[in-house]
Amino acid sequence: xxxxxxxxxxxxxxxxxxxxxxxxxxxxxxxxxxxxxxxxxxxxxxxxxxxxxxxxxxxxxxxxxxxxxxxxxxxxxxxxxxxxxxxxxxxxxxxxxxxxxxxxxxxxxxxxxxxxxxxxxxxxxxxxxxxxxxxxxxxxxxxxxxxxxxxxxxxxxxxxxxxxxxxxxxxxxxxxxxxxxxxxxxxxxxxxxxxxxxxxxxxxxxxxxxxxxxxxxxxxxxxxxxxxxxxxxxxxxxxxxxxxxx
Numbered sequence: 001x002x003x004x005x006x007x008x009x010x011x012x013x014x015x016x017x018x019x020x021x022x023x024x025x026x027x028x029x030x031x032x033x034x035x036x037x038x039x040x041x042x043x044x045x046x047x048x049x050x051x052x053x054x055x056x057x058x059x060x061x062x063x064x065x066x067x068x069x070x071x072x073x074x075x076x077x078x079x080x081x082x083x084x085x086x087x088x089x090x091x092x093x094x095x096x097x098x099x100x101x102x103x104x105x106x107x108x109x110x111x112x113x114x115x116x117x118x119x120x121x122x123x124x125x126x127x128x129x130x131x132x133x134x135x136x137x138x139x140x141x142x143x144x145x146x147x148x149x150x151x152x153x154x155x156x157x158x159x160x161x162x163x164x165x166x167x168x169x170x171x172x173x174x175x176x177x178x179x180x181x182x183x184x185x186x187x188x189x190x191x192x193x194x195x196x197x198x199x200x201x202x203x204x205x206x207x208x209x210x211x212x213x214x215x216x217x218x219x220x221x222x223x224x225x226x227x228x229x230x231x232x233x234x235x236x237x238x239x240x241x242x243x244x245x246x
Contacts, residue, residue: 022143023142025147026144026146027142030094030146031094031098033150033151038067040158041065044161045070047177048165054076054168054169071084071088074161074164075164076168081160082122083156084160085115086119086156089112089115089119092107092108093108093150102139103139104138106136123153126145126153128145171231174228175238175241176241178220178228178241179242179245180245217238217239220242
């Protein structure tokens with residue numbers, strides 16, 4: 001049947017698919033990488049809203065943020081960096097792919113051309129070439145290096161955002177952030193978080209048995225060690241943070 005023949009991918013067809021695989025992956029992956037970064041930024045802002053004075057009020061819901069306003073918010077008043085400028089470019093590239101059939105438009109060209117020289121140089125170092133396109137109205141030349149460059153930009157941006165927040169939050173507030181993160185991070189988190197079950201029995205210097213720390217607190221300490229090691233949170237600080245949000 002003619003319909004069945006259309007579904008028969010020949011060796012020639014397969015070669016063509018593999019020939020364009022890196023371009024196809026780039027057009028799929030770049031929007032996904034940028035969207036994930038935006039989602040994480042929103043989660044960070046929502047977490048910061050627990051502490052008055054860190055995030056300015058807005059008229060929309062707590063999890064609705066226009067991307068330009070979100071980018072300004074996670075700068076926390078600090079000067080724009082190279083990563084901030086490149087994130088603007090990555091967001092515009094993502095929007096072009098998602099909403100403009102992937103074709104280069106004047107706004108994308110303008111966004112690239114107006115980047116500070118340091119930002120252009122950083123992108124070219126990451127992607128091994130400048131942003132490349134034939135003309136406005138055509139698809140840009142996106143390949144795996146552009147995907148890796150986008151990943152690197154989002155990682156650098158996340159590192160800077162974390163550093164900014166680190167300078168703003170007190171250790172007591174960080175303890176609460178860790179407690180929230182552990183409690184809400186899994187389906188069983190809340191039940192385990194509120195458990196009062198004693199931990200493994202330990203022996204003191206006189207060889208007398210004592211109940212260990214609560215299992216929930218032990219798990220919280222493990223979570224802090226795994227994901228927040230640079231903070232070096234003590235058990236007492238974590239206990240205080242946990243008790244503050246119970």
